Amino acid sequence: MSFNNQELKIWVLQAVVNLQKAVHEQKETAVALSEFIQITSFLPITKLERWEAWLRSPLHCLRRFSLQKTVQSNWPPFTNSSNISPWLDLCSGNGFKREEVLIGIKSDAPNAFLFALVLRRLNDWVPAVCDAARRQVPIIATQTRPEYVVDALWGILSHLSSWGRISKQELEVLLNLLYLPDIAPLISKRIQERPAGPVASIMSQIGRISVLDNDLFDIAENAIQPAVRAKAYRYLLEKKVVWLEGRRWQWSDQYFRDGKYKAVLGTRVVMHK
Template identity: 30%
Template sequence: MDEKALTAFVLGFHQLPVEVHPQAAMEIREISGLYRLYKAKSTYLSLIWPTRTESDLLRQHSPLKFLYIFHGSGYLREAALEAFDGPLESPFLFACIAYRLNDWVKEIRQAALACAERTFRQTAPDIIAKAAFILLPRVRDWHRWSEEAAILEKTFSRPDVVERLALLIATEVTGPAGKALTFAMRHAEMDRHLMRISQVAVQPPVRALTLRILIEGRILWPEGIRKEWIDKSMGRYKLAVTYAERVIERPVSLDSLIAQGAADKAAMVRRVAADGLVRHRASLNEVDQLTAKFAADRSAAVRERAIFILKERDEEGRR
């Protein structure tokens, strides 16, 4: 390995997708021999600079920070984090700093927090949004961090980041767009993008989820795990997900939202609209028109909702 090879590694590093981070971190550490103690020389690097310690190498060759951020030695992970300054150049690098906020060593988490405070505010919103698209569903499972979580929440709630994230959620053909939306909805900044997402999102489950949020006027997201006792005397319990909730202001009428869903090409979206018709039929102005439309739908699941309303009317008429 020489300077040219190190430069090539850094270029490849920035091309890595965020979703491969856990596997990539392990492979980079193993291939580069970044698992030895601080006082020892890395087998891989000592072949190139045999008289220098790894900390010497980092001071003299700044690009090594992209390697050392994965190092098995906490001292060198900390030194790598301290070497980052200015805007982060790729979503993968942003994710690398974010993962260190949940490092197993407290001092590294603190170094990562200081690094994030220096770099996140300078990083382009497109880069942050691409990282957030993958990280939002994952960070709820991080349990080592505490106050370090606030910097990521603050960054992901920036209006410029939320705007780019909303665009990604609407346009991504694959990936966890629905999960990203669910967790992004913790931030009220996302509310103004909901209507457009419900209309143009490429993935039908995302249109269905967004329409359900708008019709119900609220969003739920998983917040944690709690014990539900089955038999305390025997110590038997099961784990249940706890949810947080936030109220959403509808940008248009319920009738308009259900009519929009009724015209969607995806049956799952039309089914959400039909559910809304059944649930809110007493407060709608266009119940007859909407019921007739759903009753003629090509999806049996959608027709069933309309048939339920028609049967209910027949029974009331016979009383």
């Protein structure tokens, strides 16, 4: 099953409406939650921030798509105190709510997108939410299917350098997920088999730790993308991994307010056996 972006927005919106209505009326909640989980499984993790904002503003979305007239009569009061679903409430604009539901999650993530929402809390703008995520992410990850963990990491690592708020402690929690059973082999297989996409940059971000150092020969020989093979060979020859930490503003002329963003690179010695 596939949707275009507009169709996805409408289906997600309707799933949120149905879930809110089911919780308000206290009937068919399991069916509505299942519908919400199913439709969010189609959402692209690479556009996580955009979809999070969309889930955070259901009433705005209703007005935007002119659907308000069709559902307004059945739309229950939407308040911050209504605990609709822990997965949906991870998108709440209320930091206390995000922290509360994150601490309360005791089960596995039902799909990769919702697990990515959990990981995104490591880059939250509220310190207490980051602290809760640092404790909860490893617990949730160990209960979640490895394929979902890999999909979420794959989408997030492709633009990890844009996570400007993430601290060293939260970054360590994120990268340590690669050491969980079955995760590294699946990641290595995907790096070698993906014919397109930002695989080389993802491999660079994974290079912050040594989890794939012993796979570099296999990647250099078997990866489909030439850029990935070249990067693996370079790591082996130079015995050094380089990745993009982020970008820092550098003034060239403060009087005329001229400047540019300069890439900040990190390096690590390859620990290949």
